[in-house]
Amino acid sequence: MVLRVIIVGAGVIGASIAYVFSTIKNVEVIVVEKEPDVCWGVSKANTGIIHPGHEEDPRAHPLRAKLCVEGNKIWREWSSLMNIPFEERGELMIFTTLEERREALKYVEFAKLNNVPGVSLLEGQEVLMLERGVAPSVLGAVYAKTAGIISPFEATITLIENSVANGAKLLVNTEVKRIIIENGEVRGVETNRGIIDGDVVVNAAGLYSDKLAHTAGVELDFKIRPRRGQYIVFERDVEPKPRVILHTTPTPLTKGVYVVTTVHGNLLIGPTAEDLDYDEKENTATTETGLEQLIKEASKIYRIPPRSKVIRFFSGLRPEPPDGNWLIKAYDDPWGLISVAGIRSPGLTAAPAIAYYVKEIVEEVFDLKFEGKEEIKVIKSMERMAEKSYKEIDKLIRQNPDYGEVVCYCNVVSKAEVLEALRRTLEIGAVPTIDGVKFRTTAGFGRCQGSKCRINVAQIISEVTGKPLHAVMWRRSPIGIGDVKVLLRQEI
Amino acid sequence: MKRVSYDVVILGGGPAGLAAATKLAKSGLKVLLIENRKHLGGIPVQCIHTGFGLLYFKRDVAGTEFAQELVDMFLSTEADYMVKAHVTEIREKSHGVYELFAITRSGVCRIESKGLIYAAGARERSIFEIWVTGERPEGVYTAGEAQALMDLYGIMPGRDVVIIGSGDVGLIMARRFAVEGANVKAVVEIMPYPGGLIRNVVWCLQDFNIPLLLSHMVRRIEGRSRVEKVVVCRVDEDLNPIPGSEFELKCDTVIVSAGLRPDVDLLAKLGVELEPTTGGPVVNDLLEASKPRLHVAGNALLINDLVDYAVEQGEWAAEGLLERLNEKEVYKAGIKVKVGEGLRFVVPHYISGLRDVTFYMRAQKPMNDVVLEVDEIGFQVELYKARPAEIIRIKIPVRALARSKEVGTITFNARST
Numbered sequence: 001m002v003l004r005v006i007i008v009g010a011g012v013i014g015a016s017i018a019y020v021f022s023t024i025k026n027v028e029v030i031v032v033e034k035e036p037d038v039c040w041g042v043s044k045a046n047t048g049i050i051h052p053g054h055e056e057d058p059r060a061h062p063l064r065a066k067l068c069v070e071g072n073k074i075w076r077e078w079s080s081l082m083n084i085p086f087e088e089r090g091e092l093m094i095f096t097t098l099e100e101r102r103e104a105l106k107y108v109e110f111a112k113l114n115n116v117p118g119v120s121l122l123e124g125q126e127v128l129m130l131e132r133g134v135a136p137s138v139l140g141a142v143y144a145k146t147a148g149i150i151s152p153f154e155a156t157i158t159l160i161e162n163s164v165a166n167g168a169k170l171l172v173n174t175e176v177k178r179i180i181i182e183n184g185e186v187r188g189v190e191t192n193r194g195i196i197d198g199d200v201v202v203n204a205a206g207l208y209s210d211k212l213a214h215t216a217g218v219e220l221d222f223k224i225r226p227r228r229g230q231y232i233v234f235e236r237d238v239e240p241k242p243r244v245i246l247h248t249t250p251t252p253l254t255k256g257v258y259v260v261t262t263v264h265g266n267l268l269i270g271p272t273a274e275d276l277d278y279d280e281k282e283n284t285a286t287t288e289t290g291l292e293q294l295i296k297e298a299s300k301i302y303r304i305p306p307r308s309k310v311i312r313f314f315s316g317l318r319p320e321p322p323d324g325n326w327l328i329k330a331y332d333d334p335w336g337l338i339s340v341a342g343i344r345s346p347g348l349t350a351a352p353a354i355a356y357y358v359k360e361i362v363e364e365v366f367d368l369k370f371e372g373k374e375e376i377k378v379i380k381s382m383e384r385m386a387e388k389s390y391k392e393i394d395k396l397i398r399q400n401p402d403y404g405e406v407v408c409y410c411n412v413v414s415k416a417e418v419l420e421a422l423r424r425t426l427e428i429g430a431v432p433t434i435d436g437v438k439f440r441t442t443a444g445f446g447r448c449q450g451s452k453c454r455i456n457v458a459q460i461i462s463e464v465t466g467k468p469l470h471a472v473m474w475r476r477s478p479i480g481i482g483d484v485k486v487l488l489r490q491e492i
Numbered sequence: 493m494k495r496v497s498y499d500v501v502i503l504g505g506g507p508a509g510l511a512a513a514t515k516l517a518k519s520g521l522k523v524l525l526i527e528n529r530k531h532l533g534g535i536p537v538q539c540i541h542t543g544f545g546l547l548y549f550k551r552d553v554a555g556t557e558f559a560q561e562l563v564d565m566f567l568s569t570e571a572d573y574m575v576k577a578h579v580t581e582i583r584e585k586s587h588g589v590y591e592l593f594a595i596t597r598s599g600v601c602r603i604e605s606k607g608l609i610y611a612a613g614a615r616e617r618s619i620f621e622i623w624v625t626g627e628r629p630e631g632v633y634t635a636g637e638a639q640a641l642m643d644l645y646g647i648m649p650g651r652d653v654v655i656i657g658s659g660d661v662g663l664i665m666a667r668r669f670a671v672e673g674a675n676v677k678a679v680v681e682i683m684p685y686p687g688g689l690i691r692n693v694v695w696c697l698q699d700f701n702i703p704l705l706l707s708h709m710v711r712r713i714e715g716r717s718r719v720e721k722v723v724v725c726r727v728d729e730d731l732n733p734i735p736g737s738e739f740e741l742k743c744d745t746v747i748v749s750a751g752l753r754p755d756v757d758l759l760a761k762l763g764v765e766l767e768p769t770t771g772g773p774v775v776n777d778l779l780e781a782s783k784p785r786l787h788v789a790g791n792a793l794l795i796n797d798l799v800d801y802a803v804e805q806g807e808w809a810a811e812g813l814l815e816r817l818n819e820k821e822v823y824k825a826g827i828k829v830k831v832g833e834g835l836r837f838v839v840p841h842y843i844s845g846l847r848d849v850t851f852y853m854r855a856q857k858p859m860n861d862v863v864l865e866v867d868e869i870g871f872q873v874e875l876y877k878a879r880p881a882e883i884i885r886i887k888i889p890v891r892a893l894a895r896s897k898e899v900g901t902i903t904f905n906a907r908s909t
């Protein structure tokens with residue numbers, strides 16, 4: 001008998017679960033995503049930290065603490081297996097007042113309780129020895145060696161690619177309206193594109209996982225509140241840039257603000273923490289006050305470059321569950337339903353551990369015994385030409401001249417990489433968009449923010465898909481509204 | 493890896509680079525011009541409006557024609573060129589000898605040259621650099637991108653348009669959209685005066701009934717998928733938003749025309765000294781930057797409002813490089829050019845006192861009946877008016893400049909009388 005598992009949501013949680021289930025025998029995995037591509041929700045806009053686990057209170061949130069520590073370990077395996085950009089950098093939770101120091105000491109204690117290795121207290125100058133650019137006025141820091149940084153979208157995309165390579169199916173532009181329950185059992189889901197039959201439905205719908213649960217008649221009191229986090233991205237060549245992950249000490253009044261160098265080499269500061277209304281699940285606006293507050297907070301611990309070095313700001317929404325507790329549960333009534341809901345921070349870190357945990361509870365609650373596939377295919381994450389030596393680039397061009405055609409000047413992305421990104425997009429069954437290419441190749445992520453390369457990318461998409469240039473999708477709408485001459489003739 | 497060697501290399505195939513390359517090739521040197529786009533000609537290739545060439549060709553032509561003439565002049569020389577060749581790095585091998593790495597369809601090309609003209613043009617400031625917050629929907633373009641979409645690729649970016657910035661580029665784009673049948677809701681300008689020429693305000697806005705909102709700023713953009721509206725407010729004298737003055741403009745497209753900055757990343761990495769007011773490098777009266785035999789021209793040097801100046805700088809930089817190739821010792825241009833009252837910048841930054849020099853400068857604010865003075869050398873000219881929108885270009889003969897050798901500095905002041 002084959003078990004049909006429908007996973008709703010292609011964020012990092014859905015992708016991790018899809019990957020784990022795609023490596024199991026006799027399981028058919030279907031990932032359903034409302035957007036045209038994967039990882040356009042919460043998983044796209046976050047700090048990208050793989051947390052050590054010393055910030056999780058083991059008494060208040062034991063599951064979070066356990067899965068965070070485990071996830072930190074599994075990401076190392078997954079990222080080396082699939083070549084996902086990940087670096088262990090270590091982090092400094094910096095305190096500047098005695099009150100903050102008291103708070104920070106709490107985390108040293110949590111580290112012991114959670115069995116997090118490599119956590120220690122540093123005082124004064126010791127901090128500067130580890131990271132030069134830190135403001136000299138700091139009192140000290142809690143150092144955690146195992147903190148890492150990852151590219152969350154590349155991680156999610158690669159996991160979906162590996163799931164599909166191992167038999168999973170992805171359906172994009174497909175929004176689940178309702179989970180179908182009959183006689184106390186899950187039957188499938190109803191979508192904007194019809195009904196999909198399934199034995200098990202995993203609700204990994206991020207910010208919308210509360211609403212989706214309600215359609216199955218469960219967790220009616222469970223409501224997700226979006227908590228916004230804004231960020232500022234600076235150019236790559238600013239000085240200084242921290243090697244270690246830095247953040248301010250969270251206190252009951254202020255949340256920790258990070259200062260990090262991303263895996264792509266940009267300086268990133270953020271996030272803010274603003275509770276929005278329950279229905280503001282799409283409000284990823286940035287605000288003047290939010291950005292100003294970030295600069296103020298970050299400046300307490302690090303020298304922040306001037307505004308002229310800013311290349312972008314953005315924000316993400318944390319799917320904040322009641323009391324901060326993740327809802328991960330397999331139900332025997334309705335049989336076949338699984339909630340993986342309200343996965344707020346450190347959800348990115350814990351994602352792989354959450355996936356294995358879901359597998360465990362499915363076996364337990366549904367009384368199944370899973371067996372792994374003998375052979376598991378591995379797809380490696382895309383490589384970047386810009387990270388290679390001239391000698392290697394030269395060799396690549398000789399094999400394929402499209403590497404010699406630079407389409408994004410700021411980040412030196414070639415036509416060959418764009419074509420590869422499009423091939424991979426089509427391979428998983430997603431829709432090619434300019435934004436999708438950006439997240440896969442970094443074309444348009446640089447200082448000009450796409451003003452020079454958007455058209456080059458659009459032309460390649462047009463070539464590959466056969467769509468007229470103006471109808472190429474930016475994200476959800478076409479880049480233009482039509483041909484100038486067509487408009488003049490008033491044909492549309 | 494392919495290795496080639498040239499006497500001189502010109503980086504950038506726009507007007508400044510073409511002019512420099514033509515001049516250098518005519519002098520008999522082995523010349524290579526490198527351009528990363530598919531075609532030579534630079535920005536004017538996407539400008540179908542007139543307003544080009546009045547000073548250089550003594551005739552008012554469209555950008556496309558202007559570019560074509562320069563390209564034809566260049567192609568009639570013996571110079572080599574590459575298009576679709578993107579330079580990713582410049583290294584200084586030894587005094588005045590450079591090595592460039594260019595990515596091309598036939599491989600990575602390592603190019604050695606005994607002198608370099610840097611004419612890579614400018615880049616546009618993005619919506620984020622001018623700190624407009626709110627949502628990040630589709631439909632926000634820079635002016636240059638929108639222009640390329642329309643006039644190189646035949647794509648109409650939008651129907652209901654709001655333009656941020658009233659420099660010449662913004663004004664011209666407003667007209668371009670109007671001509672094509674779009675509804676240009678407004679041109680929004682934070683300063684109390686337009687950033688572009690008055691004639692462009694008349695020809696591009698008034699003639700098309702496009703409102704110009706001076707002392708206004710776009711604060712926020714709203715829209716889930718595509719742009720839906722912008723929130724605009726008035727600003728006070730210090731350019732701070734006036735509370736309660738906010739209103740909305742519905743639109744589907746926002747064009748950011750908030751100024752250009754010299755594209756000098758490659759120079760910055762090489763360690764060339766840069767100057768914050770122009771955003772370009774510090775140069776002497778041969779347009780040579782702080783590295784020997786590295787000369788800079790066009791929008792990479794300073795933002796020119798007239799293409800003719802970019803061409804003039806290209807030729808000047810070429811002459812400067814020729815002169816430097818023929819001499820052994822270090823060029824002495826030790827007289828510092830200081831920016832005094834009423835001005836934002838003056839280029840070049842150092843002079844020798846041994847030659848005539850054309851100075852480019854920009855006024856801080858609009859002024860009438862201006863006296864431009866250089867006290868140290870007793871130089872004075874009267875200008876009927878000075879506008880930040882128009883570069884002030886003044887040629888001072890060597891006989892006047894020679895007097896500055898004793899003092900060691902000259903200071904430009906622009907005062908209203």
Ligand SMILES: Cc1cc2nc3c(=O)[nH]c(=O)nc-3n(C[C@H](O)[C@H](O)[C@H](O)COP(=O)(O)OP(=O)(O)OC[C@H]3O[C@@H](n4cnc5c(N)ncnc54)[C@H](O)[C@@H]3O)c2cc1C
Pocket residue numbers: 008009010011012013014032033034035038039040041042043044045046047048049050051174175176177204205206207208209212228229230271316317318319343344345346347348349350
């Ligand atoms: C500002 C911020 C900073 C963070 N920093 C970190 C960090 O540094 N480290 C860390 O470990 N964690 C961090 N997190 C947390 C982490 O980002 C989240 O826990 C994680 O991304 C949640 O993933 P998800 O898959 O549950 O949600 P999502 O990524 O939102 O995925 C859900 C998907 O479901 C789709 N969907 C929703 N409804 C439907 C429907 N009805 N039908 C079909 N599809 C649907 C959505 O389109 C979406 O793609 C941060 C979060 C935020 C917001």
Ligand SMILES: Cc1cc2nc3c(=O)[nH]c(=O)nc-3n(C[C@H](O)[C@H](O)[C@H](O)COP(=O)(O)OP(=O)(O)OC[C@H]3O[C@@H](n4cnc5c(N)ncnc54)[C@H](O)[C@@H]3O)c2cc1C
Pocket residue numbers: 503504505506507508509526527528529533534535536539541542543544545577578579580611612613614635636639660661664755789790791792796797798799800802
């Ligand atoms: C919308 C608009 C309207 C204008 N209207 C007028 C007008 O009416 N009248 C007028 O006189 N002027 C006008 N101008 C100004 C004029 O276009 C500029 O002054 C002129 O183009 C500057 O020439 P340039 O050679 O310095 O730079 P560019 O024309 O920008 O040329 C630089 C070239 O270098 C290339 N390049 C950059 N980096 C690299 C690299 N790393 N490797 C290889 N190649 C590289 C670029 O692709 C580009 O082709 C207008 C400009 C704009 C944007």
